[in-house]
Amino acid sequence: IEQQLLEQFEAKIAADDKIEPKDWMPEAYRANLIRQMSQHAHSEVIGMQPEGNWLSRAPNLHRKMVLLAKVQDEAGHGLYLYSATETLGITRDEMVTAMHQQRAKYASIFNYPTLTWADIGAIGWLVDGAAIVNQISLQLTSYGPYSRAMIKICKEESFHQRQGYNILIKLCEGSEEQKAMAQDALNRWWWPSLMMFGPHDRESAHSQRSMGWKIKRKSNDDLRQKFVDQTVPQAEFLGLKIPDSDLAWNAQRGHYDFGDIDWREFERVINGNGPCNRERIRHHKRAQDEGAWVRQAMAAYDIKQAGQRVA
Numbered sequence: 001i002e003q004q005l006l007e008q009f010e011a012k013i014a015a016d017d018k019i020e021p022k023d024w025m026p027e028a029y030r031a032n033l034i035r036q037m038s039q040h041a042h043s044e045v046i047g048m049q050p051e052g053n054w055l056s057r058a059p060n061l062h063r064k065m066v067l068l069a070k071v072q073d074e075a076g077h078g079l080y081l082y083s084a085t086e087t088l089g090i091t092r093d094e095m096v097t098a099m100h101q102q103r104a105k106y107a108s109i110f111n112y113p114t115l116t117w118a119d120i121g122a123i124g125w126l127v128d129g130a131a132i133v134n135q136i137s138l139q140l141t142s143y144g145p146y147s148r149a150m151i152k153i154c155k156e157e158s159f160h161q162r163q164g165y166n167i168l169i170k171l172c173e174g175s176e177e178q179k180a181m182a183q184d185a186l187n188r189w190w191w192p193s194l195m196m197f198g199p200h201d202r203e204s205a206h207s208q209r210s211m212g213w214k215i216k217r218k219s220n221d222d223l224r225q226k227f228v229d230q231t232v233p234q235a236e237f238l239g240l241k242i243p244d245s246d247l248a249w250n251a252q253r254g255h256y257d258f259g260d261i262d263w264r265e266f267e268r269v270i271n272g273n274g275p276c277n278r279e280r281i282r283h284h285k286r287a288q289d290e291g292a293w294v295r296q297a298m299a300a301y302d303i304k305q306a307g308q309r310v311a
């Protein structure tokens, strides 16, 4: 019977049908999705910290309002993705505990500090820009709830990228000091943004199986290349220099060639030893503890409501 179920599953994947929560699926497919989707959700929630750091420091009320809207969107994306992951049979508490115990990851990029206001521009332009390249591809993922979450999230991400790029346009049109701030942010955020796409395909632990199950529709290197090709002209428009002396247009390939990523830094950061890893987890644990009373009150309310319905 299992063989039949597996054949039906594989036929659905081959036909680009979506796998839904109640469908039979191989346990390894379920586990891979729980891994990737929960880490995606953690990334959205932890990503609120570096950006939230500038809510009280935004240069004017308009920028503060836009940043507030963006941070609030990230929270919503996280909740949306946690709910989509729960359809695979894991609870919110189990996912959050796994992150607190560093058994689950979140995007390495959020372990870097936001030192100046220009960083908020660079995050919107580069980090949300990279996330959009990745998430547009993930709209076609084979798991229904994840695909639908991506379609909704992609609609909001373009505003995130545009507001970031707009911050940098303003800085680059400003004083020499402001332009230098934008260049400094690009220097610090460029390479960690390329790392968001994961290791090279040949070193990727999951890509082959994820591509076979159509969880991943485009490879890490293809998406990274797409991001570089679309971002270099945007840096040129700003009059900023990308910190990569090997970056050059390759007419043969029809793509930009670029330098080697520092994978030792990548490994350090994804294994808990980046600039802000401890702070991010400590902050999340504190927020989780401070919010415990709200969760308890909601649970008590649900029990009371259920009691009244029965009575």
Ligand code: 3HC
Residues within 6 Å of the ligand: 035, 036, 039, 040, 043, 044, 047, 074, 105, 106, 107, 108, 109, 127, 128, 131, 134, 195, 196, 197, 198, 199, 203, 204, 205, 206, 207, 210, 216, 220, 270
């Ligand atoms: N940060 C942290 N961990 C990373 C990583 C990164 N940038 N890139 C890869 N890894 C981890 C993988 O999770 C995996 O570790 P694990 O086995 O413990 O999960 C290991 O490195 C090997 O990498 P693989 O390429 O084999 O792993 P994947 O097939 O999962 O590919 C991925 C990595 C492309 C990031 C894929 O997981 C993915 O597409 N995830 C969904 C997208 C996502 O998480 N985006 C977060 C960006 S931030 C964001 O969206 C917020 C936005 O609003 C700014």
